[in-house]
Amino acid sequence: MSSPVWHAFTQHGLNEEIPLIARAQGATLYGADGREWIDAISSWWVITHGHCEPRIQAAIRAQTDQLDQLIFAGWTHEPAETLARALVDITPAGLEHVFFSDSGSTSVEVALKMALGYWLHRGEPRHRILVLEHGYHGDTIGAMSVGARGVYNRAYEPLLFDVGTIPFPAVGHEQASLDALEAACRADAKPAAFIVEPLVLGAGGMLFYGAETLARMRAICAAHGILFIADEVMTGWGRTGTLLACDQAGIAPDILCLSKGLTGGALPLAVTLATPAIFDAHLSDDRARMFFHSSSYTANPVACAAANANIAIWRDEPVAERVTALAAMQAERLARIDGRGRIAAKRQMGTITAMEYAVAEGNYLSALGPKLTAFFRDRGLLLRAMGNTVYVLPPYCISPAELDRVYDAIEEAAERVG
Numbered sequence: 001m002s003s004p005v006w007h008a009f010t011q012h013g014l015n016e017e018i019p020l021i022a023r024a025q026g027a028t029l030y031g032a033d034g035r036e037w038i039d040a041i042s043s044w045w046v047i048t049h050g051h052c053e054p055r056i057q058a059a060i061r062a063q064t065d066q067l068d069q070l071i072f073a074g075w076t077h078e079p080a081e082t083l084a085r086a087l088v089d090i091t092p093a094g095l096e097h098v099f100f101s102d103s104g105s106t107s108v109e110v111a112l113k114m115a116l117g118y119w120l121h122r123g124e125p126r127h128r129i130l131v132l133e134h135g136y137h138g139d140t141i142g143a144m145s146v147g148a149r150g151v152y153n154r155a156y157e158p159l160l161f162d163v164g165t166i167p168f169p170a171v172g173h174e175q176a177s178l179d180a181l182e183a184a185c186r187a188d189a190k191p192a193a194f195i196v197e198p199l200v201l202g203a204g205g206m207l208f209y210g211a212e213t214l215a216r217m218r219a220i221c222a223a224h225g226i227l228f229i230a231d232e233v234m235t236g237w238g239r240t241g242t243l244l245a246c247d248q249a250g251i252a253p254d255i256l257c258l259s260k261g262l263t264g265g266a267l268p269l270a271v272t273l274a275t276p277a278i279f280d281a282h283l284s285d286d287r288a289r290m291f292f293h294s295s296s297y298t299a300n301p302v303a304c305a306a307a308n309a310n311i312a313i314w315r316d317e318p319v320a321e322r323v324t325a326l327a328a329m330q331a332e333r334l335a336r337i338d339g340r341g342r343i344a345a346k347r348q349m350g351t352i353t354a355m356e357y358a359v360a361e362g363n364y365l366s367a368l369g370p371k372l373t374a375f376f377r378d379r380g381l382l383l384r385a386m387g388n389t390v391y392v393l394p395p396y397c398i399s400p401a402e403l404d405r406v407y408d409a410i411e412e413a414a415e416r417v418g
Contacts, residue, residue, distance in 0.1 A: 014370060024051035026310035027398040029382060039382045040406045041393050045202065045234050046265035049313055052398035056264045056309040063305035072100065072298040079304035086311045087271060090243065090254030095273035098206065099291070099301035104233030105138025108195070109272035110293055111255045113143045114278050115227045121281040121289055126192035130184050130226070133168040134204035135197055137231050140142070146195050148204060151364055164191060169209045178216055185224035193227035193255070198245035199349055202234040206354035206391045208347055216248040223373040229255040233270070237261030238323040239393065241350030243314070254278065264310040269303035322396045326351045329400060330392065333407040339414035354391035357414065363387050368417065375417050377410045
């Protein structure tokens with residue numbers, strides 16, 4: 001009997017193999033049939049310290065014996081209070097209020113609603129959102145609306161709202177992007193906010209841009225009174241080489257979205273941090289001005305306990321040094337890649353590397369993508385190609401020998417997959 005499961009981002013009509021995973025440890029996935037795979041993409045960018053990290057697992061077990069779930073509308077619990085204080089301490093100055101949700105996409109929905117509510121309650125309603133070309137922020141309606149239009153959301157176009165798109169600041173084109181942002185901020189109909197993925201556009205193809213450009217974008221928005229939203233769902237927790245990508249630019253956004261590595265990848269949890277000005281715009285004795293957003297599992301105590309354990313690991317252990325060491329290993333392996341001309345546009349940002357396989361049609365639906373993914377799977381690797389783009393985004397515990405296997409297979413694929 002075939003499985004009734006409808007998998008995410010999977011075309012079941014292709015009848016591709018879907019391995020059954022029984023357990024995981026560190027950077028390794030163990031199949032129910034005895035096979036093993038190196039998780040070279042952190043199971044969709046969430047696992048930071050490694051699968052089943054002992055301190056995080058212990059925190060989860062302890063919390064399940066104390067409090068499993070609690071309504072978070074007008075009630076609270078210590079794991080959430082502790083986590084909120086810790087997040088305020090480690091994120092850029094000025095982000096003093098923490099709103100909990102349950103996924104990266106919903107953290108973006110929260111950010112957009114905060115921005116619109118802020119302007120409404122100030123008595124100058126603004127509705128236009130500026131976005132960065134090729135961006136991706138999730139698969140709920142608001143998140144899709146502020147992401148790139150294309151294959152991801154073509155079927156849902158009637159549901160999406162219009163946005164203003166700023167050209168991606170590719171190398172050599174940074175000033176054109178900044179000029180476009182300046183012009184959009186000066187428009188007669190003032191935008192409410194500008195949302196970006198700092199330094200790395202993930203699902204858009206692992207596209208990188210510089211910290212100086214990010215800092216100048218922030219400065220332009222500040223000069224014109226436009227809210228700046230940093231979506232660090234993927235880029236946070238060390239992926240770009242620092243705890244947050246914003247740290248490299250020395251900026252503090254008005255609104256910050258975090259998820260994925262927030263719990264070390266163990267459980268779903270997200271937060272949206274905001275400045276006092278945004279919180280205060282909703283503060284009133286008028287109940288109609290409250291912030292109207294929630295989900296049933298907002299600030300789940302078990303997930304918050306996992307996040308607290310993750311932050312304790314960052315505080316107590318040399319995680320920053322592990323990130324630096326992994327970035328160096330990635331750079332050394334990437335430099336070795338030859339691919340005999342079939343691999344181009346090699347690039348790196350912190351612990352993330354990416355490259356393109358030369359094909360006639362290079363996009364998400366390139367026929368090469370499924371072939372590459374299957375090739376890597378057959379060689380004991382979880383590498384999920386985005387069309388003809390292959391990237392390596394491993395947990396920080398991956399060993400040099402495991403990285404060698406990953407890059408050897410990437411180079412072999414250049415010879416064998418076409």
